Amino acid sequence: MAKSIHVSEATANQNLRDVITKLQINACDMVLNTAGLAIKAGSSALAKSVNTIIAMIDGVLVSKAAADMPALVGTIAASKYGLFVFSMNASGTLTTTPGTLTAAARANLVFPIVPANEVVVGFIIVQNGSASAFTGGTTALDATDITTTYVNTPFPFNPNALSL
Numbered sequence: 796m797a798k799s800i801h802v803s804e805a806t807a808n809q810n811l812r813d814v815i816t817k818l819q820i821n822a823c824d825m826v827l828n829t830a831g832l833a834i835k836a837g838s839s840a841l842a843k844s845v846n847t848i849i850a851m852i853d854g855v856l857v858s859k860a861a862a863d864m865p866a867l868v869g870t871i872a873a874s875k876y877g878l879f880v881f882s883m884n885a886s887g888t889l890t891t892t893p894g895t896l897t898a899a900a901r902a903n904l905v906f907p908i909v910p911a912n913e914v915v916v917g918f919i920i921v922q923n924g925s926a927s928a929f930t931g932g933t934t935a936l937d938a939t940d941i942t943t944t945y946v947n948t949p950f951p952f953n954p955n956a957l958s959l
Contacts, residue, residue, distance in 0.1 A: 817955075824914050825951040826850045832881070832917045832945040835863055838935045842867075842881070842919055842945065850914045852885040859887040864916075867931030869893040871923045878904045878920055879931070880954075882913035889916070893931070906954030915952050920944040 831845035841863050848859040864881045868891065871877035878894035894907040901920065909915055923929040925940035936943045 821953045821955070822951055823854070824850075824852050824912075824953070826883075826914050826916055826949050829947040829949045830881075830916045831861075832864070832919065832947055834936045834943070837937060839937075840866065840932050840935055842936065842943075844916065848883060848916055850883060850916075852883075852914055853912060855885055857883070857885055857887060859883060859889070862889065865889055865891040867891055867893070867921075869896045869931045871896050871921055871929040871931075873923055873926050873928060875899065876901055876904055876920060876922050877929065877931075878906065878918060880907055880909060880918040881916045882909050883916050884910070884913045894918075909953060909955050915948045915954070917945065917947040919946065 827849045829846060830848045832842055833845055835841040835843045843863045844861050846861055850857045867879050869877065875896070876898040877896040880892045880894060882890045882892065884890070890910055890913060892907040892909065895903065895905040898904045904920065920943070921929060921936070922942040923940070924942060925938070929941060934941065
């Protein structure tokens with residue numbers, strides 16, 4: 796494994812601080828309970844949280860009442876998998892960020908970079924078993940031949956940690 800921190804005196808201290816900051820963010824910012832992600836209603840293209848979301852972000856306890864998640868954006872081709880991550884900032888604003896939308900199998904999914912200063916509330920995996928494209932924000936999450944898996948992340952979960 797190659798070294799990831801430069802050993803030059805001029806940059807070593809800053810590089811070490813950068814790595815420690817990333818570790819601290821990944822260890823301290825987190826959702827403290829399950830959002831209870833689910834489809835908003837039958838035949839809906841939206842997901843929602845059924846529970847109040849409680850999180851620790853930048854040392855501040857944040858609470859967000861149960862709400863609709865922002866609309867999914869992107870298209871998943873027929874017979875492919877897609878991943879959408881839901882995150883929240885310290886103001887309680889929710890964000891949807893697409894990951895891989897063209898995976899041939901679940902194992903090929905790649906998480907997106909989560910926006911700075913946000914915690915992951917959860918994510919959904921959409922398996923498009925239909926013969927036509929799945930269009931985020933339009934295609935129902937429970938449409939025929941669409942399988943949606945809802946994953947809640949009530950623990951320190953940040954795919955950005957993979958880039959340390």
